[in-house]
Amino acid sequence: MATRRCLLRLLSRRLVAHGPQPLALASIASRALNTLAQPLAPHCPRVLDSPRLFPSRCHFATRSSGDEEEDEDDHYEKEGSEDEWGEEEALAAKPPSGKTAEEKVAEAAEIGYAVVGPLGDDEKLFKPYEPVFAVVQIGSHQFKVSNGDSIFTEKLKFCDVNDKLILNRVLMLGSQTQTVIGRPSLPDAAVHAVVEEHALDAKVIIFKKKRRKNYRRTKGHRQELTKLRITNIEGIDKSETAAVAA
Amino acid sequence: MNKGKIFKLAKGFRGRAKNCIRIARERVEKALQYSYRDRRNKKRDMRSLWIERINAGTRLHGVNYGNFMHGLMKENIQLNRKVLSELSMHEPYSFKALVDVSRTAFPGNRPAKEGLASIL
Numbered sequence: 400m401a402t403r404r405c406l407l408r409l410l411s412r413r414l415v416a417h418g419p420q421p422l423a424l425a426s427i428a429s430r431a432l433n434t435l436a437q438p439l440a441p442h443c444p445r446v447l448d449s450p451r452l453f454p455s456r457c458h459f460a461t462r463s464s465g466d467e468e469e470d471e472d473d474h475y476e477k478e479g480s481e482d483e484w485g486e487e488e489a490l491a492a493k494p495p496s497g498k499t500a501e502e503k504v505a506e507a508a509e510i511g512y513a514v515v516g517p518l519g520d521d522e523k524l525f526k527p528y529e530p531v532f533a534v535v536q537i538g539s540h541q542f543k544v545s546n547g548d549s550i551f552t553e554k555l556k557f558c559d560v561n562d563k564l565i566l567n568r569v570l571m572l573g574s575q576t577q578t579v580i581g582r583p584s585l586p587d588a589a590v591h592a593v594v595e596e597h598a599l600d601a602k603v604i605i606f607k608k609k610r611r612k613n614y615r616r617t618k619g620h621r622q623e624l625t626k627l628r629i630t631n632i633e634g635i636d637k638s639e640t641a642a643v644a645a
Numbered sequence: 646m647n648k649g650k651i652f653k654l655a656k657g658f659r660g661r662a663k664n665c666i667r668i669a670r671e672r673v674e675k676a677l678q679y680s681y682r683d684r685r686n687k688k689r690d691m692r693s694l695w696i697e698r699i700n701a702g703t704r705l706h707g708v709n710y711g712n713f714m715h716g717l718m719k720e721n722i723q724l725n726r727k728v729l730s731e732l733s734m735h736e737p738y739s740f741k742a743l744v745d746v747s748r749t750a751f752p753g754n755r756p757a758k759e760g761l762a763s764i765l
Contacts, residue, residue: 532736534728541728570724573739580746583723603684606677615674 504557511538512568513592515558524563524593524630530639533632534571535590541570544629549595554623558594564627566590572635579635588634595626695730702733706744708753716747 508515512535525547532545537552544550558564569588572579579585599621607616648666654676655662655669662672700710708716717724722743724732732740 532739534724534732536723541725543728543731570722570728571739573736578739578742580722580743582721604677604680606674606681608674608678 508555508557509567511555512536512566513555513558514565514567516563516565518559518561518563524591525628526631529632529637531572531574531632531635531637533569533573533588533590533635535566536568536570536584537566544590544632546629546632548629550627550629551624552627553625554597555594555625558625560594560596562594564592564594566592569634572632574635574637575639577636585634588632590629591631591633592627592629595628597623597625600624692726695726698730699726699733702730702740703744706741708744708748712751712753713744713747715753716749716751717743719750720746722746 505514527547529546532543534541534543536542537555540552542550542552555564567589569585569590570581570583572585572588579588581588600623602619602621605616605618605620608614651666651669651673652663654673657663658669658672658676660668662668696710699713703710703713724743729740729743732743
């Protein structure tokens with residue numbers, strides 16, 4: 400009886416709020432059922448319950464456009480619903496925040512010390528070998544690279560195959576005449592690389608066993624890697640004979 | 646079948662462990678356990694190998710590993726041991742430059758000259 404009272408109260412509230420929108424009876428009832436469940440959340444604050452209801456919302460409603468859903472979200476937030484509901488509804492309705500804003504994408508790439516430049520043209524970037532090396536840091540791994548090397552790193556997000564990268568966290572440069580040591584990094588140095596492939600590592604089998612206790616677990620794992628090809632190192636004098644400053 | 650996978654993993658084992666399922670199954674399970682443990686040990690082993698190599702490289706220039714690393718930390722040089730060991734093997738002049746930087750930052754208890762020259 401209490402549920403029926405709540406249902407009627409909510410129906411009246413929802414109809415007044417939406418106003419002139421033509422609503423099918425089925426959609427009202429389904430929306431009311433879903434709204435009914437949410438007010439119960441403050442009484443029994445179990446976070447597990449509310450996410451289960453959100454996928455069901457999509458199945459029940461015979462909605463034509465997604466605009467009605469967004470209106471509902473706004474209304475919920477305006478009605479002063481709890482923060483819990485607002486966040487979960489935002490998670491259900493909107494895509495992850497990192498992909499929407501391009502600034503966030505750029506920041507994340509810089510955390511991995513790689514700036515994604517434009518895609519490769521038909522130009523040949525691959526020069527012959529030069530006796531110059533750089534120590535570059537990507538994430539938490541450091542590599543001593545030279546022109547034409549290929550390195551495997553942890554999977555780099557936000558870049559596809561054939562993308563040019565600039566690795567800007569360079570810790571040391573060396574050539575036949577000069578050695579430049581950064582403390583900790585060199586601000587003017589840059590290492591150009593091209594993404595060769597995004598691949599999975601070989602499978603490792605994770606096997607756990609406790610003897611005489613009937614416990615045995617097997618799991619397979621393939622780590623995601625990115626293969627980079629180093630094309631150019633900038634920031635150091637590459638001449639082979641020392642230019643003597645008289 | 647599982648037997649086929651066991652025999653595939655048992656390639657190269659000694660005696661009946663590569664041919665007979667009862668023995669192979671035990672040996673393969675032990676091998677997988679060892680590989681789980683050793684994936685963690687490999688990181689430790691590699692680091693101690695790098696430290697040995699850096700030690701050897703710096704002692705050629707009259708500085709021991711401890712003082713060398715202390716000097717690098719003082720100068721805020723964040724090269725890790727893997728890269729330092731590669732430099733000590735393949736880039737001798739750059740490595741000498743690093744040793745000199747570390748020596749100026751932290752002289753250590755030995756004088757800057759070679760060992761014999763300090764005695765004579």
